[in-house]
Amino acid sequence: AQTVTQSQPEMSVQEAETVTLSCTYDTSESNYYLFWYKQPPSRQMILVIRQEAYKQQNATENRFSVNFQKAAKSFSLKISDSQLGDTAMYFCAFPQGGSEKLVFGKGTKLTVNP
Amino acid sequence: DAGVIQSPRHEVTEMGQEVTLRCKPISGHNSLFWYRQTMMRGLELLIYFNNNVPIDDSGMPEDRFSAKMPNASFSTLKIQPSEPRDSAVYFCASSLGVGNTEAFFGQGTRLTVV
Numbered sequence: 001a002q003t004v005t006q007s008q009p010e011m012s013v014q015e016a017e018t019v020t021l022s023c024t025y026d027t028s029e030s031n032y033y034l035f036w037y038k039q040p041p042s043r044q045m046i047l048v049i050r051q052e053a054y055k056q057q058n059a060t061e062n063r064f065s066v067n068f069q070k071a072a073k074s075f076s077l078k079i080s081d082s083q084l085g086d087t088a089m090y091f092c093a094f095p096q097g098g099s100e101k102l103v104f105g106k107g108t109k110l111t112v113n114p
Numbered sequence: 115d116a117g118v119i120q121s122p123r124h125e126v127t128e129m130g131q132e133v134t135l136r137c138k139p140i141s142g143h144n145s146l147f148w149y150r151q152t153m154m155r156g157l158e159l160l161i162y163f164n165n166n167v168p169i170d171d172s173g174m175p176e177d178r179f180s181a182k183m184p185n186a187s188f189s190t191l192k193i194q195p196s197e198p199r200d201s202a203v204y205f206c207a208s209s210l211g212v213g214n215t216e217a218f219f220g221q222g223t224r225l226t227v228v
Contacts, residue, residue: 045219
């Protein structure tokens, strides 16, 4: 079975500091996408960043970047210059079996403290 | 585009009653997903459609749950009869359906069965 594991149920960081959320996954596919979603208290699921597995370069979106280690099946999210608005649940996800079915990790609750 | 639209936002019902959740996907998207989110089990995929056809309903918990997609712009998830353990947030999401593309989520329906 293809799974996604987020080993940090909760994390906290001081405003303006950097935090890294970890994610590991298991798949037999060779080409796939990986996603990080954010769910603030409003409960809206928002796409933060995505990574294409065949690309060597790590994806970056403003203050958000990933560290993608394909051989290790690791896909961590780094948030730089953390802001209070980054407080949310963060979910790692990838399509199961190369299909459209997104499999989600259990999530990491991130709190940014002033 | 208005995004994925779900209704109602909140639903409180008595055990044994029928509940119908509604979803309007993003225009032009070919895949539609129903997810359930609980504290215990996280985000679970219940069923997904491609071009209005149910592709995988292996996540539907039992016969009390049914989903339909009569056309490209509308889907329903029905629970009959409802039970307290069905209390959760139900999300509808849609995607282009061309494999490995991100899903766009609605704001969810918080269902409470008393």
